Amino acid sequence: MAVTIRDVARASGVHISTVSRTFSAPHLVNPETRSRVLATAEQLGYRPNRAARALITGRTHNIGLIVADIANPFFPPLIKAAETHARRRDYHVFVADTDEDPIVELDLVQALAKQVDGILLCSPRMTDDQIEQLRREVPLVVVNRLITGLPAVVMDVGHGAREAVRHLLALGHRDLVYLAGPRSSWTNREIRRAAGATARAAGADLTVLGPNHPVEQTGAAAAEAVLATGATAVLAYNDLMAIGLLQALQDRGVDVPGQVSVVGIDDIAYSGLVRPRLTTVATPTAAAGRAAVDMLLQQGDDGATGQVTLRTDLIIRNSTGPGPYAPAVAIDAEVAATVKE
Amino acid sequence: MAVTIRDVARASGVHISTVSRTFSAPHLVNPETRSRVLATAEQLGYRPNRAARALITGRTHNIGLIVADIANPFFPPLIKAAETHARRRDYHVFVADTDEDPIVELDLVQALAKQVDGILLCSPRMTDDQIEQLRREVPLVVVNRLITGLPAVVMDVGHGAREAVRHLLALGHRDLVYLAGPRSSWTNREIRRAAGATARAAGADLTVLGPNHPVEQTGAAAAEAVLATGATAVLAYNDLMAIGLLQALQDRGVDVPGQVSVVGIDDIAYSGLVRPRLTTVATPTAAAGRAAVDMLLQQGDDGATGQVTLRTDLIIRNSTGPGPYAPAVAIDAEVAATVKE
């Protein structure tokens, strides 16, 4: 049915090995022969069969990209960047969605293992042990989680969380809430630790609410609990939850940022579109996707397992404002200072 | 390196063909032998090599999913649903992004053709001819576009657009704008035609502004042009543009829906989060993804090329309000009637 290397060989009067070399080792074939072969190949519409090639070379030129939830707006920019970057290097990308389920995740890696040259594991929910185990079956790069000995790309959310808390403290807030994400999330632990330490160091209070499924609904559902703590400022695990909370607070007649300030994390496309515009910590997801692909493709050459950390930045918009302990003057200056920092 | 069918055969004392049959035709092997083979396979961690299998069966158990822009929030729910649905049927999914470029699209289909059992082409930007041509290389299902003779899943945006225009007319608007999408989009043509016909039938005016790249920025950039037309209501090609327009209008001090009403299309996750909440036409993207996968997988069996149309519904929120020709009374009743319809 489909046109194979054999058809091209026959049509151009050479052996199949010559056709093969025309594509995979052009310098070994006479320029004249080469162009003749290329011409007939083109004319016949020949495309090398990657599966057959993979069988013998052991390289599939495919990579797997496993994410917790495609519909979570955090991931699409990462997926897009990774796919585009991979394709530029002649790799195709399997994308799969685990629905935040570690079991599905495990299955998926094993199912994909034989079909790819490596897998990008984004925000994995498995245990460290499981991941280390899998690494023996297939090259892995982990995104958004740090596991010693494993190549990884992480966003420095700790830094972002510290900046966010400092910003809130500078605005005069003393009673803070961290609206937590999934228990198995490395990012979640990082944020909690960094935010907690920063608040404590300043003698402020940080109540942790959670863990939570990181979607808008749980953010909204947490509004009651947040108000019950008496806190005046909230840092949420991600923008989705922050936005949900924002809406729920407004629905209850609570003014944001007048009565409560809200900060998100991720800077997803829409956090600048809600009203008030969300103050948030921007994470460079596209860059992370590209870096992870690079790391995975290099991995084959040497066994070097680097770990890349990408910086995050606080973006101050309109969902944060002065708190009850705000210095009477120069709040604007404070804010400005934080911005510049 | 990896464990093959041969290792399992040796370890369980049978021929490789028996091992093969244990997996691909269990009823042909003695239950006792079967369980022995399965046991050793399990113990050795054997997983059939899909590439090798594909080579001989001609079926890869992979499908390709090509979209115009992964980061466009319209697509992630579709991708997610398609992937999950495909996986349940033991298929893996290649996802690729064309960046709205027909040339990339063409390349991508050809590159993927040999590696998949079929391709889902979502909102393709190629010409009908090109697509028909490709169909000879690989089974295709087109989403969001109707091409005679090709299996397709479309959303009935025509219906949604008509409903939207009727809603605006009922509210008392007579000067409407359609903020158009990409020229090569089938959906765009459908909307324009349906909206135009409906407006004309009611003796109202519909100005078309475009074509435009279907992103938020162009929506915002169109604010000036929209105001210049003197129209009091706008239907946008998608929610992204509608939201961009919404923001830009508000930034200019134009009240929505007080002075201008805005309707979007798609009902992406965030259209309910902006203020005012966006009135929009909901398209069942997840269902479309599943239907397309089903269609593609069935296609192999018979050559039946159905075309599925999914209905769309107008969702009335707060970005639309009474227009200059509003009937003095009973606006609420009108609106209520439209809602029920």
Added chain:
DNA sequence: TAATCTGTTGCAAACGTTTGCCGACTGGCT
């Protein structure tokens, strides 16, 4: 008792490539 059938297994070819090896040819030197 012989013939036929059924169920289970082994054998070997095939799928479309890549690649190490070897032979043939070319042209430049001596």
Added chain:
DNA sequence: AGCCAGTCGGCAAACGTTTGCAACAGATTA
């Protein structure tokens, strides 16, 4: 004229499966 090096292209094995065919055993039928 003879030799050598270098270039080019053919040969065939290999990758990990599936599958048509044949072999064999035991059961059933005539």
